[in-house]
Amino acid sequence: MEKEQELKNESSSEQKLPLGIEETEDLVEQIQDLIDSDNQPAAVDLFSQLHPGDQGEVIEDLPVATQQGILTAIPPEEAAEILEHLEPKDIAKVSEGIEASVLSDILDEADSDVTADVIRQLPEEQALDVLGEMEEAVDIAPLLGYSDDSAGGRMVLEYIVVKNNSTTDDALDTLRLKSPDSEEVHTVYVINDEDQLVGELSIARLALARPRTLVKDIMDSDIIFVNSDTNQEECARVMEHHNLDQLPVVNEDRKLLGVILSKDIIDVIEEEATEDMYKLAGITGERLFGPLKNSIRNRFPWLSVNLITTFLAALVISIFESTIARVVTLAVFLPVVAGQGGIGGTQTLTLVIRSLALGEISKKGGFRLLNREIFLGLVHGLMLGIIVGLVAYFWKGNYMLGVVLGMAMIGNMVIAGLTGAGIPLLLTRFRIDPAVASAVVVTTCTDVLGFLLFLGLATALVSFLL
Amino acid sequence: MEKEQELKNESSSEQKLPLGIEETEDLVEQIQDLIDSDNQPAAVDLFSQLHPGDQGEVIEDLPVATQQGILTAIPPEEAAEILEHLEPKDIAKVSEGIEASVLSDILDEADSDVTADVIRQLPEEQALDVLGEMEEAVDIAPLLGYSDDSAGGRMVLEYIVVKNNSTTDDALDTLRLKSPDSEEVHTVYVINDEDQLVGELSIARLALARPRTLVKDIMDSDIIFVNSDTNQEECARVMEHHNLDQLPVVNEDRKLLGVILSKDIIDVIEEEATEDMYKLAGITGERLFGPLKNSIRNRFPWLSVNLITTFLAALVISIFESTIARVVTLAVFLPVVAGQGGIGGTQTLTLVIRSLALGEISKKGGFRLLNREIFLGLVHGLMLGIIVGLVAYFWKGNYMLGVVLGMAMIGNMVIAGLTGAGIPLLLTRFRIDPAVASAVVVTTCTDVLGFLLFLGLATALVSFLL
Numbered sequence: 006m007e008k009e010q011e012l013k014n015e016s017s018s019e020q021k022l023p024l025g026i027e028e029t030e031d032l033v034e035q036i037q038d039l040i041d042s043d044n045q046p047a048a049v050d051l052f053s054q055l056h057p058g059d060q061g062e063v064i065e066d067l068p069v070a071t072q073q074g075i076l077t078a079i080p081p082e083e084a085a086e087i088l089e090h091l092e093p094k095d096i097a098k099v100s101e102g103i104e105a106s107v108l109s110d111i112l113d114e115a116d117s118d119v120t121a122d123v124i125r126q127l128p129e130e131q132a133l134d135v136l137g138e139m140e141e142a143v144d145i146a147p148l149l150g151y152s153d154d155s156a157g158g159r160m161v162l163e164y165i166v167v168k169n170n171s172t173t174d175d176a177l178d179t180l181r182l183k184s185p186d187s188e189e190v191h192t193v194y195v196i197n198d199e200d201q202l203v204g205e206l207s208i209a210r211l212a213l214a215r216p217r218t219l220v221k222d223i224m225d226s227d228i229i230f231v232n233s234d235t236n237q238e239e240c241a242r243v244m245e246h247h248n249l250d251q252l253p254v255v256n257e258d259r260k261l262l263g264v265i266l267s268k269d270i271i272d273v274i275e276e277e278a279t280e281d282m283y284k285l286a287g288i289t290g291e292r293l294f295g296p297l298k299n300s301i302r303n304r305f306p307w308l309s310v311n312l313i314t315t316f317l318a319a320l321v322i323s324i325f326e327s328t329i330a331r332v333v334t335l336a337v338f339l340p341v342v343a344g345q346g347g348i349g350g351t352q353t354l355t356l357v358i359r360s361l362a363l364g365e366i367s368k369k370g371g372f373r374l375l376n377r378e379i380f381l382g383l384v385h386g387l388m389l390g391i392i393v394g395l396v397a398y399f400w401k402g403n404y405m406l407g408v409v410l411g412m413a414m415i416g417n418m419v420i421a422g423l424t425g426a427g428i429p430l431l432l433t434r435f436r437i438d439p440a441v442a443s444a445v446v447v448t449t450c451t452d453v454l455g456f457l458l459f460l461g462l463a464t465a466l467v468s469f470l471l
Numbered sequence: 472m473e474k475e476q477e478l479k480n481e482s483s484s485e486q487k488l489p490l491g492i493e494e495t496e497d498l499v500e501q502i503q504d505l506i507d508s509d510n511q512p513a514a515v516d517l518f519s520q521l522h523p524g525d526q527g528e529v530i531e532d533l534p535v536a537t538q539q540g541i542l543t544a545i546p547p548e549e550a551a552e553i554l555e556h557l558e559p560k561d562i563a564k565v566s567e568g569i570e571a572s573v574l575s576d577i578l579d580e581a582d583s584d585v586t587a588d589v590i591r592q593l594p595e596e597q598a599l600d601v602l603g604e605m606e607e608a609v610d611i612a613p614l615l616g617y618s619d620d621s622a623g624g625r626m627v628l629e630y631i632v633v634k635n636n637s638t639t640d641d642a643l644d645t646l647r648l649k650s651p652d653s654e655e656v657h658t659v660y661v662i663n664d665e666d667q668l669v670g671e672l673s674i675a676r677l678a679l680a681r682p683r684t685l686v687k688d689i690m691d692s693d694i695i696f697v698n699s700d701t702n703q704e705e706c707a708r709v710m711e712h713h714n715l716d717q718l719p720v721v722n723e724d725r726k727l728l729g730v731i732l733s734k735d736i737i738d739v740i741e742e743e744a745t746e747d748m749y750k751l752a753g754i755t756g757e758r759l760f761g762p763l764k765n766s767i768r769n770r771f772p773w774l775s776v777n778l779i780t781t782f783l784a785a786l787v788i789s790i791f792e793s794t795i796a797r798v799v800t801l802a803v804f805l806p807v808v809a810g811q812g813g814i815g816g817t818q819t820l821t822l823v824i825r826s827l828a829l830g831e832i833s834k835k836g837g838f839r840l841l842n843r844e845i846f847l848g849l850v851h852g853l854m855l856g857i858i859v860g861l862v863a864y865f866w867k868g869n870y871m872l873g874v875v876l877g878m879a880m881i882g883n884m885v886i887a888g889l890t891g892a893g894i895p896l897l898l899t900r901f902r903i904d905p906a907v908a909s910a911v912v913v914t915t916c917t918d919v920l921g922f923l924l925f926l927g928l929a930t931a932l933v934s935f936l937l
Contacts, residue, residue, distance in 0.1 A: 336788055340918060343806060374759065381766055
């Protein structure tokens with residue numbers, strides 16, 4: 006009881022930040038303890054006092070049975086808001102155990118994009134049951150055809166439409182009738198007699214217009230929109246580019262199908278950035294505390310591919326075994342040449358891949374970038390080459406060793422620039438996702454060619470090295 | 472002329488996507504050609520037909536003189552909208568050449584966060600001149616004290632406030648008076664007699680309320696807000712967490728200072744993701760086609776730090792030179808042990824760093840994660856160790872070589888899991904940004920300890936290797 010009081014106090018205090026992870030863990034424990042001691046009402050009560058965003062975090066970490074108990078005990082509109090904070094996969098897991106009649110009530114209250122996401126993830130039989138019980142089934146059904154990551158999959162149906170030749174009074178009446186969840190609506194969309202999207206109008210402008218003004222006289226007709234099959238990343242790019250709060254989605258006849266909200270696109274941008282980082286490291290699809298089996302299945306292929314490339318490098322060294330047998334010191338400097346090449350290549354690669362993802366590189370720009378990176382590789386190679394050459398000379402007292410190492414370093418840094426920029430640009434040209442495949446190709450090149458340069462030069466000049 | 476016609480047509484066509492990079496380059500060329508042939512009106516005309524977002528892209532690539540010519544030739548409100556699509560640094564460069572009287576007119580029309588950004592970047596004298604000429608100087612001045620990346624630096628002043636004991640009619644009148652740029656306003660904030668933020672109210676609800684309803688009776692008093700010094704990343708996290716469109720910013724007395732818009736927070740999320748990726752690769756602050764000098768200054772320190780670590784690895788190999796002299800084949804497998812460790816370490820590291828950035832790891836979770844990654848390292852090590860051991864045995868016909876290599880592989884993959892998870896978690900505990908420093912420490916560990924294990928074992932068992 007005291008804890009509940011504390012929570013209440015906290016919610017009226019100065020700044021409202023999301024629960025810290027420790028606090029979330031504490032709450033999860035408290036709620037589960039209450040459930041375990043058969044005090045479900047107290048558990049639901051404690052849970053209800055949290056903000057919807059925090060409720061999402063807490064419920065995520067509870068066992069499925071508790072999740073279901075809570076979601077069915079609270080009012081459907083509150084349950085719907087929590088769903089909006091969960092990952093579709095998690096929702097599906099929770100939803101599978103909830104009765105169709107209860108689940109349909111909850112989904113009737115949720116944003117249509119969330120509803121469609123959930124139904125898409127349910128087993129087919131349950132999906133049909135739930136749809137059958139839903140009031141909004143007719144509206145939701147067409148959404149099920151769009152893929153998750155398209156404009157159609159991201160849009161919501163909670164928008165208001167008025168005719169272009171209606172008056173502002175009519176429009177306000179429509180708004181009054183159709184807007185139960187009025188918080189979310191800022192913009193009214195305007196259509197013509199063929200139901201085509203022809204303009205938009207902010208609610209503020211509508212509220213402030215003189216009575217009997219025609220909508221078409223005050224609407225903004227210079228609107229930005231996308232088609233339903235536009236990729237979600239492209240939608241994010243458009244909204245960012247044009248500084249939009251909402252983005253209408255139309256079909257091929259320019260009929261309005263739905264609206265994408267900027268708060269939903271924030272998730273898209275965060276997901277895509279995570280995906281690109283994970284692809285570069287070969288851990289696509291990884292989840293922090295997912296089953297170990299999945300982690301192994303995710304990471305091992307990448308480790309295996311890289312194993313082949315390290316054996317390629319080993320093969321190159323093997324070719325020069327007799328040189329190494331004569332000048333063993335060469336083995337000492339193998340990681341220096343390959344390591345610096347790998348680092349330089351990764352620098353260039355990261356820059357190019359992120360810039361490609363943000364749509365900042367044109368064909369002409371790509372060529373310019375390639376030249377720039379090769380030149381940078383040369384400059385860095387010269388600087389590093391002189392340093393490592395001198396270090397090797399003073400350390401091992403062999404000036405030719407310094408020369409060979411320095412020259413290999415220059416060559417390998419140029420290779421790093423060339424491949425770090427060239428490979429992702431080339432893959433993009435062939436429509437292969439550069440984030441997935443580039444890293445392994447670039448490090449293979451810097452390893453294999455680096456060793457080849459270093460040991461090749463050493464073999465050619467071996468008489469000076471002895 | 473024909474080209475202009477084409478553009479007009481394009482802007483009424485089906486889908487409105489941002490200009491492609493090639494189209495942007497073409498337009499930049501056309502506009503510059505028109506300027507060069509002394510036909511500024513045609514250049515301005517061509518430019519004016521573009522969407523503000525596209526105008527931002529195009530103007531970015533024009534020479535400063537042309538930028539200034541265009542920005543001063545178009546109406547101030549259009550120029551203001553373009554500024555919102557440019558980077559603050561670029562705006563400052565353009566602004567420096569524009570007369571204070573013209574620039575102040577433009578900035579009076581811009582969102583207050585953009586205005587403050589621009590003024591912060593101007594040379595002090597010009598900043599004072601411009602502020603002196605601005606109508607909104609009194610409003611903007613307090614913003615200048617906030618840092619760029621805080622809630623205070625990101626908030627706008629374009630919001631509407633009403634008293635909690637006023638009626639909805641009064642509130643609508645206030646809206647009518649104070650909202651010149653009504654598109655952007657969706658929410659009215661409610662304050663009490665002490666000017667403290669006590670609630671919020673959507674314009675839709677306001678427009679639909681019965682006349683003479685008291686604002687406090689229909690407002691939502693359960694509001695989320697942040698302080699002005701909250702970091703922008705934290706603000707993004709709050710808005711995402713609570714699915715917010717707007718986030719009010721208050722001072723320590725809970726007085727409303729401004730509002731952060733979700734469309735502005737999209738930039739923050741994209742920037743922060745880019746920053747984390749760049750930090751991991753050691754290219755913080757890099758710009759695609761920035762001056763070469765800057766790129767070298769950005770990247771070379773990282774290359775130098777890594778040089779030290781590769782020399783550490785070289786030092787380890789050097790200790791075992793006599794073993795390698797006896798069994799030269801050992802040199803062949805050096806990149807296999809180190810390479811796989813590096814890859815495995817990077818996988819773990821990327822997962823942990825991104826999860827830390829997204830705020831998904833608690834203290835308890837960190838410990839669990841560390842154990843999990845060490846165990847995964849062991850599993851991967853066993854799988855890889857058996858493979859490489861067999862390959863080495865069949866390739867070089869020496870079973871003990873296979874055993875030594877396999878055992879080193881197992882050990883190094885465990886080290887990869889331990890350091891890949893442990894180092895970023897440890898750095899976070901000491902409040903050091905894990906993205907900057909982790910990568911170099913992890914690869915140093917997998918290189919140095921990998922070689923130490925492999926060559927150490929080989930030395931101990933050297934009699935079996937001959």
